[in-house]
Amino acid sequence: MATPLFNFVFTFLTLSNLVLLSQSQVTRAPFKSNPNGLVLPVFKDSATGLHIANVTKRTPQQSVPLLIDLNGRFVWLNCDKNYLSSTYFAPFCHSTQCSRVGAHSCNKCFSTTPRPGCHNNTCAVTTTNPLTSQTAISEVSQDSLSVQSITQFGSNAGPLVTLRYFLFACSPSSLLQGPFPKNVQGVAGFGHDSVSLPIQLASHFGFPRQFALCLPSSSQKNGAIFLGTSGLNGTQTGNLTYTPIIIGSQGEYFIPVRSIRVNNKPVPLNRSSLTSTRTRNFGGAMISTTAPYTALERNIFTAFTQFFANQFSSVSRVTPISPFELCFNSNNLSSTNVPNIDFVMQNKNVTWTIVGTNSVVEARPGVSCLAFVDGGQNPKAPIVIGGHQLEDNFVQFDLVTSRLGLSSSLLSHNTSCSTFNFTSTSFVKEME
Ligand SMILES: *[C@@H]1O[C@H](CO)[C@@H](O)[C@H](O)[C@H]1NC(C)=O
Ligand SMILES: *[C@@H]1O[C@H](CO)[C@@H](O)[C@H](O)[C@H]1NC(C)=O
Ligand SMILES: *[C@@H]1O[C@H](CO)[C@@H](O)[C@H](O)[C@H]1NC(C)=O
Ligand SMILES: *[C@@H]1O[C@H](CO)[C@@H](O)[C@H](O)[C@H]1NC(C)=O
Ligand SMILES: *[C@@H]1O[C@H](CO)[C@@H](O)[C@H](O)[C@H]1NC(C)=O
Ligand SMILES: *[C@@H]1O[C@H](CO)[C@@H](O)[C@H](O)[C@H]1NC(C)=O
Ligand SMILES: *[C@@H]1O[C@H](CO)[C@@H](O)[C@H](O)[C@H]1NC(C)=O
Ligand SMILES: *[C@@H]1O[C@H](CO)[C@@H](O)[C@H](O)[C@H]1NC(C)=O
Ligand SMILES: *[C@@H]1O[C@H](CO)[C@@H](O)[C@H](O)[C@H]1NC(C)=O
DSSP states (O other): OOOHHHHHHHHHHHHHHHHHHHHHTTTSOOGGGOOSEEEEEEEEOTTTOOEEEEEEETTTTEEEEEEEETTOSSEEEEOTTTOOOTTOBOOBTTOHHHHHHTOOEEOOOOSSSOBTTBOSSBEEEEEEOTTTOOEEEEEEEEEEEEEEEEOTTSSBEEEEEEEEEEEEEEEOGGGGOSSOOTTOOEEEEOSSSTTSHHHHHHHHHTOOSEEEEEOOSSTTSOEEEEEESOSSOHHHHOSOEEEEOEEOTTSOEEEOOOEEEETTEEOOOOGGGGSOSTTTTTOSEEEOSSSSSEEEOHHHHHHHHHHHHHHTTTSOEEOOOTTOSOEEEGGGOOTTTSOOEEEEOSSTTOEEEEOHHHHEEEEETTEEEEOEEEOOSSOSSSEEEOHHHHTTEEEEEETTTTEEEEEEEGGGGTOOTTOOBOSOOSTTGGGO
């Protein structure tokens, strides 16, 4: 992990943080009252099945809904429409902030009146829509970002804390085309990058570089993303299964999945099929929050679907509903009869179990389908784990030790991702 480049970036980051910290003394409480952790409420969009986090930005403060992109490098949002903020600032071309974002070219704005996202002599970065892969040139920007803290007891949200100079990109509204949840104004990148949302916050507030996703399974209840401290304890999550995180070339998160079991029986797969040419050196699965369902490379998908059907032959199949290929009458499924799916990781004792609530989805009233899709012949990874399989699981990314902690379904511990109490308690006033 400790490549020279990584060390360079890390050292550089540390230095630029010192600058940021001294700038922000004016607007923030002293260092000793920094929060141990932060928490973002998460919502599920019922139309797309994708997950959204609201962050508080700008002056005066405004709640901004952003699509969660686990593998995105940074935060980008639409600044074309009504971006009003007295604290907006676009750093000058070739400044320290621009190199932090990796923006080496200068922006030019063809409009006569400058506005957020459109200035001359600022810096430009390429932003990518994770749903369509469309790209746009965007202005690197700074503005305030506020997130709820977690109280020292970890069970409630505390007051909002503010990072005055949060770095993000201001993108044209055209980049928000595609199957986005309604009202979403941009994308929150959680990737392995010095300016991603969790790493920028951890660097600034000085808590460990770790975060945990707890995505809600219903649009009626919210889930949570914990940054730094977790808001759920071991009693609530059960023991986690740990596996190494491997970072991809664009800061994406991969885990080694060596085989798949259904009903405790191995799915017959060629070992080589789980290591694609793109991920040959580490193999396995990429984790994604911009894919609603886990996608399997075509040969794996075919073998897996057939094997699952054989293991579940007691229940008759119904006409499948696209994009799924294996569907059942919902009345025939119960919480106990759907076979468990295990992803076997670095060795055969380390498994992540996917139970019925995560392996099956009701595609239409009365019709439930195996919630896995055909990823085609040349996907980004042999397995791309999607949002439905992560819901109501506690998924901890520890970037300090480079390991991923996975609970299985919290529902089997009689809890869920919707138990965290977002009502702020007032006894931590000093942090305001
Ligand atoms: C998220 O932000 C949007 C836009 O400001 C707002 O309409 C919505 O109510 C917010 N959701 C929550 C739960 O705060
Ligand atoms: C940027 O500079 C160009 C000339 O190079 C000018 O036409 C344009 O109005 C300027 N834009 C702003 C926002 O100042
Ligand atoms: C874990 O959290 C639950 C719910 O907040 C609480 O009842 C329990 O005492 C906590 N357990 C530990 C070991 O902290
Ligand atoms: C967690 O692991 C400990 C030690 O191995 C064990 O005693 C405990 O029963 C486990 N808890 C659960 C919920 O599996
Ligand atoms: C495994 O590899 C053999 C030979 O390359 C091929 O014929 C077979 O279809 C493969 N099976 C699967 C499940 O990919
Ligand atoms: C499946 O459900 C249908 C309708 O409720 C019922 O008629 C049928 O017997 C069930 N089949 C099985 C295998 O449970
Ligand atoms: C797996 O677990 C078994 C039984 O607990 C143990 O004997 C074996 O050494 C373990 N294998 C590995 C690779 O940890
Ligand atoms: C969960 O709740 C059900 C019903 O309330 C109960 O039967 C079961 O024992 C509980 N399971 C656990 C692990 O607490
Ligand atoms: C959430 O916390 C607040 C403040 O401590 C408390 O008044 C409220 O009852 C809690 N809500 C739940 C559902 O536990």
